[in-house]
Amino acid sequence: MGNRWFRVRAGVRDWLVAGGVAGTLLVTGVSGQHSATGLDLLGYALLGVGGLALAAGRRAPVAVLAVTGLCAVGYQAAGFDVAAVAFLFAVYAAVRAGHRVVSVVMSVAVLAALPLAALASGLHDTGEAFARARGALEIAWLVAAGAAGEALRQAERRADEAERTREETARRRADEERLHIARELHDSLTHQISVIKVQSEVAVHVARKRGEDVPEALLAIREAGREAARELRATLEALRDDGTTPPHGLDHLPELVERAGGAGLRATLTIEGRRHDVPAAVGRTVYRIVQESLTNIARHADATRASVRIDYRPDAVALRVDDDGKAVPGTDLVPGMGLLGMRERVTALGGRLLAAPRGGGGFTVQAELPVERAS
Numbered sequence: 001m002g003n004r005w006f007r008v009r010a011g012v013r014d015w016l017v018a019g020g021v022a023g024t025l026l027v028t029g030v031s032g033q034h035s036a037t038g039l040d041l042l043g044y045a046l047l048g049v050g051g052l053a054l055a056a057g058r059r060a061p062v063a064v065l066a067v068t069g070l071c072a073v074g075y076q077a078a079g080f081d082v083a084a085v086a087f088l089f090a091v092y093a094a095v096r097a098g099h100r101v102v103s104v105v106m107s108v109a110v111l112a113a114l115p116l117a118a119l120a121s122g123l124h125d126t127g128e129a130f131a132r133a134r135g136a137l138e139i140a141w142l143v144a145a146g147a148a149g150e151a152l153r154q155a156e157r158r159a160d161e162a163e164r165t166r167e168e169t170a171r172r173r174a175d176e177e178r179l180h181i182a183r184e185l186h187d188s189l190t191h192q193i194s195v196i197k198v199q200s201e202v203a204v205h206v207a208r209k210r211g212e213d214v215p216e217a218l219l220a221i222r223e224a225g226r227e228a229a230r231e232l233r234a235t236l237e238a239l240r241d242d243g244t245t246p247p248h249g250l251d252h253l254p255e256l257v258e259r260a261g262g263a264g265l266r267a268t269l270t271i272e273g274r275r276h277d278v279p280a281a282v283g284r285t286v287y288r289i290v291q292e293s294l295t296n297i298a299r300h301a302d303a304t305r306a307s308v309r310i311d312y313r314p315d316a317v318a319l320r321v322d323d324d325g326k327a328v329p330g331t332d333l334v335p336g337m338g339l340l341g342m343r344e345r346v347t348a349l350g351g352r353l354l355a356a357p358r359g360g361g362g363f364t365v366q367a368e369l370p371v372e373r374a375s
Contacts, residue, residue, distance in 0.1 A: 015055045021086050022051025028082045029075070043078035046071040050086040057093035062102055065090040069110040076117035084114065096153045189232055197225035220298060223259060249283030250310070253290060257308055260294040266305045267294065273312030282369045285345045286310070286319055289353075292338045293321035293365045301325025301363055315372060316351075321365040327357040342367070 025047040050071030057064045065087075072084035087110060094103045200222035207214045248256075254269055261267040290308055297306050303325035311318040339355055342365070346353040351369040358364045 011058075014058055017089070018052050018055035018057075020051075021054055021089060022048050025051050025082055025085060029080045040078065043075045043080040046075040046078065047080065047082065050075070054086055054089050054093070057090060061090070061094040061097040062099055065094045065099075065103065065106050069106055069113075072110060073113045073117045076114055084110065096156075098153060193225060193228045193232060196221070197229055200225050227259065248287045248291075249280060250278060250286055251283075252287060253308070253310065256287065256291055256294070260298065260306065265294075265298055265303065268305075268307050270307065270309045271312070272309065275312055276314075276371075278312075278317055278371060281349060282317055282371060285349060285351075285369060286317060286367075288345060289319060289342050289365065289367055290321060292342055296338055297321075297323045297325060297363070301327065303362065316368050316370050318368045319366070322358065322362060323364075324362045326361075327363040328361055329357050329359055 026044065029044060029047050050068045053064050053067045053071070068084070068087040068090040072087045075082060091103050091107060094106075200218060203218055204214050204222055207218070257267045257269040294306060294308075297303050301323045303323035306321065306323045309320045309322075311320075342355065343353050346367050346369065349369050351367060354364070354366040356364065
């Protein structure tokens with residue numbers, strides 16, 4: 001919207017400049033006390049066309065340069081002693097657009113043609129001195145217009161280069177920060193999680209080798225260790241890479257629910273509605289909410305069953321996670337980092353989240369994530 005409004009304002013500004021220059025040329029031509037002969041009418045027309053052509057200077061600077069130069073030579077030959085103001089504006093616009101060689105060639109051609117046109121009109125027979133003075137003045141104007149256009153072009157190029165440099169610096173700092181975080185996570189967590197995972201695997205193996213029943217808590221610890229190792233590995237890969245590795249999303253929900261069921265919890269997944277394209281941010285958020293909900297159920301709810309329901313709607317994706325745990329209405333809920341993280345993710349996408357005990361017992365987590373706004 002801002003770019004479109006800027007283009008509209010730039011177009012209006014171009015027409016205002018063109019109209020002002022055309023009006024100035026016509027007023028100057030009228031003040032010369034010309035009659036309404038055919039040649040004079042042609043001169044007025046060339047004055048107006050030369051000024052109004054500047055409105056297209058931003059889109060076609062070379063064409064406008066040629067038109068204004070021809071008009072200047074034409075109305076000089078028609079007897080209108082009017083300075084080539086429109087041509088000066090055109091030179092400025094062409095140089096600013098980077099057409100320096102074309103501007104120089106056209107300027108030399110017009111400078112050579114203007115004295116001849118003025119002499120052909122019969123108004124300048126007072127000597128070579130006046131013609132040279134007039135030519136010197138026009139050369140000075142052309143040099144000034146060209147210098148102004150070149151200075152502005154160089155300033156714009158330096159501003160663009162500075163903006164590019166700032167963006168590259170910001171990206172480089174972000175990459176360095178990501179690598180630093182990845183190193184910290186690897187040094188602080190990888191070893192501990194590996195120890196938990198290996199020890200739980202060994203304990204399960206020894207218990208089964210002895211023919212003993214493996215406690216559910218030990219199986220849950222082993223599965224949690226495996227999941228933590230996978231998540232940490234995926235997080236480190238995402239931090240070290242450039243984001244091309246596909247993250248967990250809606251396609252990974254069946255595997256997530258199946259793993260939750262392997263820790264002594266009967267978990268089911270139900271999908272309603274017709275699957276449609278969902279932004280990656282929404283898919284990641286749905287996955288993380290389901291993951292955190294199932295983790296909380298396994299750790300705190302003392303539940304035996306959990307249900308995950310995904311509903312694809314035309315303009316949103318809704319999810320609901322229920323359990324039959326010990327939570328009852330009226331229980332004071334102290335939100336932990338998991339619930340706070342859910343709420344932050346949903347709010348960032350413009351959605352809604354409800355996490356509270358259910359009327360019939362147990363806990364429910366409901367979220368609705370708009371698709372269009374997130375995309």
